[in-house]
Amino acid sequence: MLTDTQRDIIKATVPLLETGGEALTTHFYKLMLSEYPEVRPLFNQAHQSSGAQQRALANGVLQYARHIDRLEALGPLAAQIVNKHVSLQIQPEHYPIVGTCLLRAIREVLGSDLATDEVIAAWGAAYQQLADILIEAEREAYASLAAAPGGWRGGREFRVVRKVPESVEISSFYLEPVDGGSVVDFKAGQYISLRLIVGGQEIRRNYSLSAAANGRGYRISVKREPGGVASNYLHDLVSEGSTLELFPPAGEFTLNDSNRPLVLISGGVGITPTLAMAEAALAGSNRRIIFIHYARSAQVHAFGEQIDSWESHHPQFQRFVVYEEVEAQAPREPDAVGRPTFAQLQQWLPADLDFDAYFLGPKPFMAFIKRTLRELGLPETRARYEFFGPSEALS
Ligand SMILES: Cc1cc2nc3c(=O)[nH]c(=O)nc-3n(C[C@H](O)[C@H](O)[C@H](O)COP(=O)(O)OP(=O)(O)OC[C@H]3O[C@@H](n4cnc5c(N)ncnc54)[C@H](O)[C@@H]3O)c2cc1C
Ligand code: HEM
Structure with missing residues (x-):
C-alpha cells in the first residue's frame, strides 16, 4: 500500500519522467533483455530498435505517475496494456523481473542524488500497486x-487450411484448430x-x-x-497443411454497438480489422457503411473483389478506393489518385x-486522418484508431 508521502514522491517525479522517461526505459530494456533471456521472445526487436516500445512504456509510467491519486483516470490506457499483455501471454511471474529492472534503471539513470x-522505495510500492492491478485484470481475461465456448488458455495448434494471395505483398491464412474443436468468438x-x-529463435507477433x-x-x-x-517466414515457409501456434484473441479496438453510420478508413495492410468490422456490421444490421481504402497502387491493393462484391450486394455499403499512383494497364480505376486529402473526406463523409x-x-496517414476528422468537426470520442505496434502519440 502506498503511503501519502510515497504518493507525493511519485508526483514530484513527473517532471523527471517528462524529460527523461525514454532514457530511463531504454536503459531498462537493455538491462532486462541482457540479464533475463527468458523474457526476450515476448518482445519484438523491431519495436525496440525503433524506440516505439520504450516510448510506449515511458508514456505508461508517466500517465501512471500523473494519475497516482486516481488510477481509474488511466482508463483506456490500462485496457490497452492488459489486452496487449494478454495477447502475448504475459504472466504474473514476469512482473518481478520488470519491477527489479525498472528500479535498477531509475537508480542508475537518475543517480543516487535524485x-x-x-x-x-516509493517507486517500488507504486510499481507493485500497478502490477497487482494488471495481474488481476490479466488473470480475469485469461x-x-x-x-x-471454443476458448482456450496459452498456445493452441491450428492448421492452415487455405492460403490465399490477396495482392503481391499480402496473403491470407485460414486457420482451423488441429483438435477439431470450435474457436472462441471475438x-x-x-x-x-x-x-x-x-x-x-522464438518470436511472438500480433495479427x-x-x-x-x-x-x-x-x-x-x-x-x-x-x-x-515473421512475415517472410509466413509467406515463404508456411503453406496449406502447416501448423501454427495461436494465443486467443484480444484487443480493445472493437466495433461499437450502434446504428450510426460506420466509417472505415484504412491505408495498406491496415485494412485487415476493418474487413472484419464491415463483415460483422453487414451481417448484423442495416447500418450504413462507408469504406475508404488507400493503397500505393493496384498491384498492392488487396481485397478489391471482396469490397466490390459487398458494394454490389448491400445497398447500405459504399466504397471509395484511392491509389497513390496508377500503373499503365491497371486492372481497375480508383475513385481518386494521390495522397489522402481533406476535400476527399469532406466529400465522401x-x-x-x-x-x-x-x-x-x-x-x-493516421495523423492526417485524425487531424482531418477533427477539422471536419467530428468529436474525438467518435474517431478510433489502433497501431500495428506499440501505441504512439498521433500529432
Ligand atoms: C494489434 C496488431 C495487429 C496487427 N495486425 C496485422 C495484420 O493484420 N497484418 C499484418 O501484416 N501485420 C499486422 N501487425 C504487424 C505484425 O504484428 C508484425 O509487426 C509485422 O508482420 C512485421 O513483423 P515481422 O516479424 O515480419 O517484421 P520484424 O522482424 O518485426 O521487422 C519489422 C521491420 O523492422 C525492421 N527491423 C527488424 N529488426 C530490426 C532491427 N534490429 N533494427 C532495425 N530494423 C529492424 C525489419 O527490416 C522490418 O522492416 C499487427 C500488429 C499489431 C500490434
Ligand atoms: C506495471 C508494469 C507494466 C506496465 C506499466 C507496462 C506497460 C506497457 C505498455 C504501455 C505497453 C504498450 C501497449 C501498447 O501500446 O499496445 C506494453 C506492451 C508490452 N508489455 Fe508491458 N507493462 C508492464 C509489465 C510488463 C511485463 C511484466 C511484461 C513481461 C515481461 C511486459 C511485456 C510487454 C510486451 C511484450 C509488450 C508488447 C511489446 C511490443 O509490442 O513489442 N510488460 N506494456
Whole structure:
C-alpha cells in the first residue's frame, strides 16, 4: 500500500519522467533483455530498435505517475496494456523481473542524488500497486477466454487450411484448430498472436482477424515486410497443411454497438480489422457503411473483389478506393489518385458528422486522418484508431 508521502514522491517525479522517461526505459530494456533471456521472445526487436516500445512504456509510467491519486483516470490506457499483455501471454511471474529492472534503471539513470532510498522505495510500492492491478485484470481475461465456448488458455495448434494471395505483398491464412474443436468468438477489430520458432529463435507477433467470427476458425492477412522475420517466414515457409501456434484473441479496438453510420478508413495492410468490422456490421444490421481504402497502387491493393462484391450486394455499403499512383494497364480505376486529402473526406463523409470512424494505417496517414476528422468537426470520442505496434502519440 502506498503511503501519502510515497504518493507525493511519485508526483514530484513527473517532471523527471517528462524529460527523461525514454532514457530511463531504454536503459531498462537493455538491462532486462541482457540479464533475463527468458523474457526476450515476448518482445519484438523491431519495436525496440525503433524506440516505439520504450516510448510506449515511458508514456505508461508517466500517465501512471500523473494519475497516482486516481488510477481509474488511466482508463483506456490500462485496457490497452492488459489486452496487449494478454495477447502475448504475459504472466504474473514476469512482473518481478520488470519491477527489479525498472528500479535498477531509475537508480542508475537518475543517480543516487535524485534516486534516494525513499524515492526507490516509493517507486517500488507504486510499481507493485500497478502490477497487482494488471495481474488481476490479466488473470480475469485469461480465465474468461479459457471458460468461453471454443476458448482456450496459452498456445493452441491450428492448421492452415487455405492460403490465399490477396495482392503481391499480402496473403491470407485460414486457420482451423488441429483438435477439431470450435474457436472462441471475438469482437470485430480484435487480433490473435502467433508463437513462431524462426531460425531457432522464438518470436511472438500480433495479427488482426481479417474476417468476422464464424466459430470454426480464423483468418489473418499478412503483409510481407522487407527484412521482417515473421512475415517472410509466413509467406515463404508456411503453406496449406502447416501448423501454427495461436494465443486467443484480444484487443480493445472493437466495433461499437450502434446504428450510426460506420466509417472505415484504412491505408495498406491496415485494412485487415476493418474487413472484419464491415463483415460483422453487414451481417448484423442495416447500418450504413462507408469504406475508404488507400493503397500505393493496384498491384498492392488487396481485397478489391471482396469490397466490390459487398458494394454490389448491400445497398447500405459504399466504397471509395484511392491509389497513390496508377500503373499503365491497371486492372481497375480508383475513385481518386494521390495522397489522402481533406476535400476527399469532406466529400465522401456524411456532412451531418453523425457517424463513428475507425481508421488504421501507417503513422503519418493516421495523423492526417485524425487531424482531418477533427477539422471536419467530428468529436474525438467518435474517431478510433489502433497501431500495428506499440501505441504512439498521433500529432
Ligand atoms: C494489434 C496488431 C495487429 C496487427 N495486425 C496485422 C495484420 O493484420 N497484418 C499484418 O501484416 N501485420 C499486422 N501487425 C504487424 C505484425 O504484428 C508484425 O509487426 C509485422 O508482420 C512485421 O513483423 P515481422 O516479424 O515480419 O517484421 P520484424 O522482424 O518485426 O521487422 C519489422 C521491420 O523492422 C525492421 N527491423 C527488424 N529488426 C530490426 C532491427 N534490429 N533494427 C532495425 N530494423 C529492424 C525489419 O527490416 C522490418 O522492416 C499487427 C500488429 C499489431 C500490434
Ligand atoms: C506495471 C508494469 C507494466 C506496465 C506499466 C507496462 C506497460 C506497457 C505498455 C504501455 C505497453 C504498450 C501497449 C501498447 O501500446 O499496445 C506494453 C506492451 C508490452 N508489455 Fe508491458 N507493462 C508492464 C509489465 C510488463 C511485463 C511484466 C511484461 C513481461 C515481461 C511486459 C511485456 C510487454 C510486451 C511484450 C509488450 C508488447 C511489446 C511490443 O509490442 O513489442 N510488460 N506494456
